Amino acid sequence: MSSDLTSLPPPQKNTGEKPYRELTLISVILGVMIGALMNAAFVYIALKLGFSLGGSTVAAIIGFGVLRAFVDGSSIIENNINQTIASGVNNASAGVVFTLPALFLMGAEFSPWSAMLSAVAGTFLGIVIIIPLRKQMIEFERLRFPSGIAVASLLRSPGAGARQAKLLAAGFIIATFFHVISEVTGFSDLNLGGSLGIPPYFPIVLGVSFASVGAGMLAGGGGLPFVAGGVLAWWIISPMVTQLGWLPSPEALSLPANDPKVLELQGAALYKAMLRPLGIGTLIGGAMAGVVASLPALRGALKSLSSAAQTGVGGGSDELTAKSLGTAAISAFGLLFIAAIMASSTLSIMECALIAVVGFLWLILAGLVVAQATGVTDISPLSGMSLIGVTLMYFLSGGDSVVAVILGVAVCVGIGQCADMMSDLKAGHLIGASPRSQQLAQLCLSWVGVPVAVGVLYLLWTPDGGGFGPGAASGLSAPQGDALQGILKGLASGDAPLDKYISGAIIGLSLGAFPISGLGVLIGLAMYLPFSVTLTYAVGSVIAIGLERSKGRSWMGSNVVPFAAGLIIGEALTSITAVLIRLSV
Template identity: 40%
Template sequence: MTGGETKHALRKQMIEIDRLRFPTGTAVATILKTPGSGIEKARLLFFGMVISAIIYLIQQFPLFGLPHIIPEVVDLGSALHLPEWINLTIALSLMVFGMGLITGRNGLIVLAGGILSYYIITPVVKALGWLPAEVQGAAISSYVYGNMTRPLGIGMLLGGSIAGLILSLPVIAVAMKSLAQASKVKDSNGNNEELPIYYLIGGATLAFLLLLVTAYKLGGLGLGRSLLTALIGVAWIFIASLLVAMSTGMTDWSPVSGLSLVSVMILLYLTNKNVPLTILMGATVGVAISGAADMMQDLKTGHMVGAIPSRQQKVELLTAWLGPIIALTVVGLIWNAYGIGNEKVPAPQAMALKSMVEAVLGGSVPIDKFIAGGLLGFALSLSGVPGLGVLVGLSMYLPMLYIIPYGIGCVVNEIAKRKKGYEFIVEKVLPFAAGLMVGEAAMTLLFAVLTVAGVLQP
């Protein structure tokens, strides 16, 4: 390959192939392109937004003292008189349905993995008597999820990502080599499409130094252990970022919380179980890998609307500091509107983090399940189906509450594609699905703002 042919290798693998749909990025690109691509797409987009917003508004009728016509979740298990331990609760979310509607075939693996986790593994575990005697009824499903399938899913995510990393090494090597020539290779307009490699080297070096100083100065660790902590931290950011980008691209689900839990577990051992230092550094790693998913979504959007990647990346680097401010603002908004750690906002990831810290301190980390899941995820990803281990692991990690509506959207996408063709998906389904995602998201934010302002009572 010449420099011009190879310089896009990694980006093409992650962005420009149809396998990685990046549903949110695709939805944003659809919105940006719609005004200039025909009144029909604009109508579909607007129609989807209106439907999604109206359904969400009806679901919130109890806040206005009106009848609860459409609930936010439906317990089909109770309606069908199934045993309590069969979790068949479904979120009535058009936003999640829209995500599946954009994702299509890849999401079917997530649906299959969820069925395996909740409706095959759980009954087998119960039948074999692997449950504590005190775990009965509805608690069985949550116990199996929290203590078995979720650790296995996290392990499969890790194993699948390592396999994906190994399979991608030739592409990464070509991409790294071509990045070194990026400043010399320009497009027809004289612009560099890729950032020069010194941006990557500089970023990795800065991350290493920040982790090193944090571990040495704030944690009081020795120089040797601080160096080791910083080195492993940077390597983990790279691996976890690749995994997050793959998962987000294939399904729009980002396993940042699970990977952050693993980060905390690793850092607890590296920092001699210094909990405050571990939480600080774990949050830093979590923000870094979350930023990877966001940047890939943005690059997907840019690719679809014809943007220049290098310019996008420069803007991302210059404005990355805005992300934590906005995130903290939103968390503060939710905190003031509903509180955190209650029935309305149970903060399950915070409780999971607390449980992980207590497990490490108490010596009860499910290492065996992480290893078993890792081996299985590694094997699945080497089976020939791209990202299979990651997708199945992701489905075992996610709650079934959202997998079902997401999977239904994927099924509808496949049916429409077979009956109407791919052009129908691009011209009709994508703008409508984008509207479904935007409508509910906008209404959710609006209700939070109104609650904080005192207009509504949670």
Template identity: 25%
Template sequence: MSSINERTPWRGQISAAGILIGCIGCVIITASSVYTALKMGALPWPTIFTSITALVLLRALGHTSLNEANVTQIIMSAGSMVAGGLAFTIPGIWMLGSGHDVSWIEMLGVALAGTLLGLVCTALIRRRFVEESDLEYPIGTAAAETLMASRAGGATGKKLFGSMAAAGLWCALRDLAGVIPTMLCALPIPGVAFGIYNSPMLLSVGFLVGGAAVAFWLAGGFIANLGIIVGGSAAGLWDVTVAQGIVSSLGMGLMMGSGLGVVVHDILPKAANLSSVSLTPGANGTRAQGGALALFVAAAALLICLILGIAPLHCIIVVVLTFVTTIMSAQSVGQTGIDPMEIFGLIVLLIIAALGESNQVKLFFVAGVVAVACGLAGDVMSDFKTGHILGTSPRAMWIGQAIGALLGAVVSVAVMAALLTAYGPESFGPGKLFVSAQASVVATMVSGIPSVPAFLVGLGAGTVLYCLGIPSMMLGLGVYLPFYMTISATLGACVKWAYDRIAAHRDNAANARSATCAPANTAASTGNLRSATGDNTSADNAPEITHEESGIIIASGVLGGESIVGVIIALMSVAGGLMG
């Protein structure tokens, strides 16, 4: 499919109408993402919502191309990840009460530097992580299924949109009406967030990922929560607070080690062929793209040095580590649909602090740049997966991402500055008007890694395990993420296991019946052969989707239902906040 993508004319997939719709949507989605991230400590993927919105609006104007709709939704959604990178890091400065008055120029420098580096890194690793790997990218796959189902209609459309409506209703009852609890089966275990998160989206992620990946995710959760926290504390090796520091340090080390493993095992051996990841075919296109990417890196470095005041040597390290962490982000989103962008920013922050940078405000700027780049990388790579399925031109998608991300950087900074001016820095933090949960974690750990030995063990283990073919990123996510998220995703994988076996049993039974009822006459056999070879092209005789495809469609609808409701609730919250 990669060769098809490269030959697809990209100019026909970007229209003036699509850019206008995308930019208007980008402003709305980005503003709501800032508010949601600060207020609720969450950032639902807007991709399914923007895919449907773009398709509906373009069709109202007479545009029916799925590729055009895909590029339009990319413009609409790109800014949300930039908003997340800022909202998950910068408010930590105000929580610490450093007295530094962060200007909108500094916030814009963080947003633009991270955006430029994110666009560069994803252009370089696109082919390796989308076309050459077997990563699922559940969000991108779900978006492609949504767009294709809109054209397929019939049973396929009913399955997708029916499951989408059911999940959306469930989430509305949970988040708006409050008649369904958010957490189920919660147990009061000191230091462990044990329970089942009542999230259709997380269940569908477990279903779409399934298999060994979720098993390692669960293994990491058991090691961290039942092993280190519960077991170690019960044995008297440490108290719960120390155990939590060991867990967070080990999880960060495993994820960082996994990123280094990708570089050592996959990137460096192919470094001479990095130009093959070009978004533009041909030698001239490769040179032009290489020049543009080099300018992006230079611009980002200047912003980091001149606007943010980071020392040149530290700036170089930040740029290099941003490349490593965007690889980690691409792998994490590809496997789980989860992008812990603030964790990647925190990892680089701690490394720069260990190298001698003591100014806490500058350390937050470093975390913000990396978090924006990693957030955008997760969004870009997921969108590239959607385009790879649909046949959208990589160049058209990348241009759409650049438009949406750069616009989103400006909008997110404007909203952050407006909220800061209206409510003051004292409104950010636990128990305050804007909880800013992720930024609170960064603020807590800005003084250093809680357990350096655990971090180093994780770093080495993550690198070695990845080189041995073991998904150390999934193991690290299981160690770091709250246990209730791990349990919920595991339940989704269990549903997938049961579904596959029931479907296999039905297929075997159907094949047995078909074998006993096979037509004996030659005419019938010839007709079957024509149908099998595709000579019969009637829509009425189109092949039915398989049980596996049906499961993916339903899971994609469930995932999309919660994401759409999440975006709508965010928009309502923004409107309510402005009116209040």
């Protein structure tokens, strides 16, 4: 048995050394500035193109440059705090821009303050509900969080050694090269099945995305259930449903039977009306099963959090305390409740309270789904989960679109924060950051992104048609907001695929009995996504499995991880650059 460390005299300490830099003023200021800038830019991008972008890698690289160049004694962990704050502040952009424009487009009257309050409440709630799951997801389940690993690889690069730096650079160059080609030529999918004459209801399509390959490589064998879900959805259910004649017939579509457009339209019906809502239901059921399965670990985590203030051992002092989290959760719930009251002119206080409670509960479940899905695949079903949230609010409010969207903003922002916080905590774990500092930084500062996102939205909206409103003179079509508006109109006419949600939820729940953690969420996610995404990810998984068998696990850590991280970083940065160039031209 080893000697007791405490019996040894302490190693000689360097008395002239300054304290190690972690949560510093410069990291906070830099994080807020980078986050706010990315937030404003990404609101614009999302209004124009319909998707947003993650900013962790950008923040880490800028932080690396600024901190190393201008701050004496800056540290890897200080940059992690900068990146945590920046991505948290940026996160509100997606949540706000996917939901709130629907109200502008519908011409609804609402108070911007209620939207702002709701989004701030969502920001706080998303962070506090996911923190108790850090131990379960990162320390016990060891979810991969590929973007978190990529960011950690970037942060560790100064000490990772020349070989790993070269591998990171190689991945970066390959992903950048192919993504530039894809952007220039507009070639985004490789339709292998089409070129072999295989019908589209049995798709063999690879997306030109080396980030997906990288995510699959980082997940390795752990990503196989997700791949299996895709295979099941697209190579079994799709042909079966087609052959059984359950899709719109050519006659009903008013097209000749041999018209290639028939298969295209049938494919759209299969995806939008069948697999996607079924996938959303399965995600929900899978998350509920996951909650039940992780109850013992969750209890352990809460016990550890509650002992934080008293003992300072067992990881307790490394986390925000249960009391702090509880206070933040209650305050945020209060904000959500006030937002519901402000948004509605007809609902009673009790009805508003009920809506706020259901919104809060939905946020917890959806946050778990998104964090679990991101943890394994790096893909977030954010829009699907937000859509269900808005649908729930719509029914609870008796068909009040304003209340539904305003509270939907909280749900969308909150679940985005769940995934972002967990990914940042993963990166933090890998470089040894204090979870408490990260949690405190994100909790105290992420709300800054809300006024930035809502402010930019108002700036870009002009009711006379100059912005993304009717007329769309500036070309800002707000596709996600427009889609949500369409869905709200559908709900008003009673069109909600409840049968698919329920059948999917039963499948997801039943998969909780299988001894693979999060199986329902992964199968649901695979149904929810187009198959090109899943198949490209599968390529990465298969490569990783092959390499692991031939080279061993430790070789994977020192070679595949930096290379795959380079692939993810390369594509993320090239995407952002390409979008900015396209918009400026």
